[in-house]
Amino acid sequence: xxxxxxxxxxxxxxxxxxxxxxxxxxxxxxxxxxxxxxxxxxxxxxxxxxxxxxxxxxxxxxxxxxxxxxxxxxxxxxxxxxxxxxxxxxxxxxxxxxxxxxxxxxxxxxxxxxxxxxxxxxxxxxxxxxxxxxxxxxxxxxxxxxxxxxxxxxxxxxxxxxxxxxxxxxxxxxxxxxxxxxxxxxxxxxxxxxxxxxxxxxxxxxxxxxxxxxxxxxxxxxxxxxxxxxxxxxxxxxxxxxxxxxxxxxxxxxxxxxxxxxxxxxxxxxxxxxxxxxxxxxxxxxxxxxxxxxxxxxxxxxxxxxxxxxxxxxxxxxxxxxxxxxxxxxxxxxxxxxxxxxxxxxxxxxxxxxxxxxxxxxxxxxxxxxxxxxxxxxxxxxxxxxxxxxxxxxxxxxxxxxxxxxxxxxxxxxxxxxxxxxxxxxxxxxxx
Amino acid sequence: xxxxxxxxxxxxxxxxxxxxxxxxxxxxxxxxxxxxxxxxxxxxxxxxxxxxxxxxxxxxxxxxxxxxxxxxxxxxxxxxxxxxxxxxxxxxxxxxxxxxxxxxxxxxxxxxxxxxxxxxxxxxxxxxxxxxxxxxxxxxxxxxxxxxxxxxxxxxxxxxxxxxxxxxxxxxxxxxxxxxxxxxxxxxxxxxxxxxxxxxxxxxxxxxxxxxxxx
Ligand SMILES: Nc1ncnc2c1ncn2[C@@H]1O[C@H](COP(=O)(O)OP(=O)(O)O)[C@@H](O)[C@H]1O
Numbered sequence: 001x002x003x004x005x006x007x008x009x010x011x012x013x014x015x016x017x018x019x020x021x022x023x024x025x026x027x028x029x030x031x032x033x034x035x036x037x038x039x040x041x042x043x044x045x046x047x048x049x050x051x052x053x054x055x056x057x058x059x060x061x062x063x064x065x066x067x068x069x070x071x072x073x074x075x076x077x078x079x080x081x082x083x084x085x086x087x088x089x090x091x092x093x094x095x096x097x098x099x100x101x102x103x104x105x106x107x108x109x110x111x112x113x114x115x116x117x118x119x120x121x122x123x124x125x126x127x128x129x130x131x132x133x134x135x136x137x138x139x140x141x142x143x144x145x146x147x148x149x150x151x152x153x154x155x156x157x158x159x160x161x162x163x164x165x166x167x168x169x170x171x172x173x174x175x176x177x178x179x180x181x182x183x184x185x186x187x188x189x190x191x192x193x194x195x196x197x198x199x200x201x202x203x204x205x206x207x208x209x210x211x212x213x214x215x216x217x218x219x220x221x222x223x224x225x226x227x228x229x230x231x232x233x234x235x236x237x238x239x240x241x242x243x244x245x246x247x248x249x250x251x252x253x254x255x256x257x258x259x260x261x262x263x264x265x266x267x268x269x270x271x272x273x274x275x276x277x278x279x280x281x282x283x284x285x286x287x288x289x290x291x292x293x294x295x296x297x298x299x300x301x302x303x304x305x306x307x308x309x310x311x312x313x314x315x316x317x318x319x320x321x322x323x324x325x326x327x328x329x330x331x332x333x334x335x336x337x338x339x340x341x342x343x344x345x346x347x348x349x350x351x352x353x354x355x356x357x358x359x360x361x362x363x364x365x366x367x368x369x370x371x372x373x374x375x376x377x378x379x380x381x382x383x384x385x386x387x388x389x390x391x392x393x394x395x396x397x398x399x400x401x402x403x404x405x406x407x408x409x410x411x412x413x414x415x416x417x418x419x420x421x422x423x424x425x426x427x428x429x430x431x432x
Numbered sequence: 433x434x435x436x437x438x439x440x441x442x443x444x445x446x447x448x449x450x451x452x453x454x455x456x457x458x459x460x461x462x463x464x465x466x467x468x469x470x471x472x473x474x475x476x477x478x479x480x481x482x483x484x485x486x487x488x489x490x491x492x493x494x495x496x497x498x499x500x501x502x503x504x505x506x507x508x509x510x511x512x513x514x515x516x517x518x519x520x521x522x523x524x525x526x527x528x529x530x531x532x533x534x535x536x537x538x539x540x541x542x543x544x545x546x547x548x549x550x551x552x553x554x555x556x557x558x559x560x561x562x563x564x565x566x567x568x569x570x571x572x573x574x575x576x577x578x579x580x581x582x583x584x585x586x587x588x589x590x591x592x593x594x595x596x597x598x599x600x601x602x603x604x605x606x607x608x609x610x611x612x613x614x615x616x617x618x619x620x621x622x623x624x625x626x627x628x629x630x631x632x633x634x635x636x637x638x639x640x641x642x643x644x645x646x647x
Contacts, residue, residue, distance in 0.1 A: 095610075096509070096511060096512045096515065096610070096613075096614075097504060097508060097512050098508060098512040098513070098515045098516030098519060099512075099515055099519065099606065099610050101516070102515075102516070102519040102520075102523065102606065103606070105523065106523065106526075106601045106606075107601070121504055149607070150601075150603035150604070150606040150607045150610070151599055151603040151604045151606070151607040154599055154603070154604065225600075226603075
């Protein structure tokens with residue numbers, strides 16, 4: 001009935017219940033597969049995922065974020081599991097009009113009418129831990145005001161402690177998930193800090209705002225830890241853009257901007273926008289790419305960053321020994337392939353997957369609209385041997401998220417882009 | 433709010449401030465801070481206790497004024513109206529936190545007969561429920577004096593939660609009020625007479641707090 005179990009105890013019960021349910025399902029599955037010898041794991045995962053997902057959504061903010069973080073990391077959870085989990089981002093209960101007013105009053109000191117020339121009391125979009133309202137500033141500029149649901153930050157730690165119990169039941173092989181959860185926790189806590197996000201907005205605005213790219217400007221005088229005001233960006237999301245039946249030329253134009261934005265981040269070696277979700281990019285009427293949502297940016301340690309980038313030349317060269325060494329450094333391989341069969345499977349997977357990922361750089365141009373390529377990528381994510389054992393340096397959560405997000409976006413867009421310059425950028429950065 | 437109520441509310445606020453500094457504040461000091469004659473203060477309030485307890489009554493008047501000025505108020509749903517009312521009160525309490533923490537029990541809870549605040553509070557809640565067009569027929573049956581009392585007891589419970597809420601800006605209290613209001617709305621808007629809704633109503637109605645608080 002009440003969609004948010006508010007006490008820690010209640011939340012504990014929900015997780016415990018899910019844990020039991022998951023346990024039951026697997027036991028049932030195990031018995032069944034013994035009985036008739038064939039395996040329909042996929043089917044089972046889906047059911048389990050839906051159930052866990054149902055429990056997860058009851059925990060609102062925190063859980064949604066955990067769900068989202070993990071769901072982007074294909075290979076960590078079964079495919080079917082992540083599929084259901086990704087829906088999480090569309091399921092945030094709203095903050096009602098009275099509460100919106102009250103939050104603004106408490107955070108900014110006055111009623112919205114006194115602070116803004118206009119303030120739309122109905123939210124224009126849901127955000128992960130709150131929602132976004134459109135407004136007009138007193139100076140006439142249009143603004144987006146992001147409002148956080150009260151008390152989210154306080155519940156994160158306890159939610160994560162509970163999530164850990166749940167994840168431990170799903171993840172097999174006694175793998176250590178703690179570094180991942182710790183990483184997620186740090187990120188989550190940072191995402192609740194709207195002042196930090198505002199400062200990030202400013203840094204990105206300085207770095208990237210150009211004729212091609214538009215990013216919001218922060219409005220600090222109308223912002224606090226839980227209310228974030230920024231300039232509004234006019235534009236449509238990917239689906240809406242595609243529905244408007246754009247020409248191939250328009251598609252390629254935006255695809256190129258998107259691709260270049262990521263490589264410019266690589267070139268500058270600074271913070272990276274780590275939430276490559278289609279909701280965070282806007283196609284503006286004047287042909288610019290709008291980049292929003294700076295709640296999740298990452299600065300990777302130099303060594304990891306270089307190793308990760310090195311995956312490109314190493315895969316292009318197809319030098320097996322180098323590939324092995326690199327994956328070992330990245331903690332994806334625990335030992336050489338000669339040591340056991342499991343590592344061989346991993347290596348084979350990484351080699352092929354990695355090569356597929358390097359393909360766009362083989363020639364000067366690449367067509368992400370190519371259906372075969374899409375099937376290839378999908379095939380890998382579906383058949384990853386790394387079903388439920390986390391592997392790889394913890395920063396992989398974000399690099400894969402960014403990278404997969406980039407490719408998925410371009411594939412959905414169906415853009416053909418020039419990759420020549422971007423390849424040079426990667427090689428330049430590595431040779432410095 | 434008429435002029436007299438406004439002046440009285442202002443005096444009560446000043447009295448609340450002075451009370452925190454010195455429980456034995458004088459009429460004279462309050463009048464001086466207000467910039468009026470002591471006799472005028474006496475005209476409005478016979479005792480200092482009445483001055484202080486008016487602080488609580490006037491929060492409801494202030495709320496009514498706030499609601500009148502709010503354009504969107506009339507299309508607020510039940511949960512929006514309820515949370516608006518409760519959040520407003522706690523906003524006001526927050527601005528006079530020390531005073532409220534010191535006097536709530538004395539002026540609001542520990543009273544043999546119903547205080548003015550109680551009467552006004554229940555009236556307001558009644559108004560909110562009775563003016564709502566979406567409440568389902570089976571749910572409207574439980575609207576009664578006893579029901580409004582149970583909401584009032586619930587308010588005491590929120591007060592206790594609020595008074596020990598250490599989160600910044602008492603966010604946890606905001607969240608609690610929001611969740612409770614949504615829950616009430618769900619219970620009242622449902623047209624389905626099913627066991628869940630039935631239990632919800634029962635629980636809402638039979639708040640065990642009544643007994644605890646009246647001890
Ligand atoms: N500056 C902005 N201009 C236009 N729309 C915005 C802006 N900021 C946010 N939005 C809208 O609000 C949605 C959610 O905002 P976002 O920052 O992604 O929230 P969160 O990261 O907290 O989930 C976006 O998908 C977008 O539609």
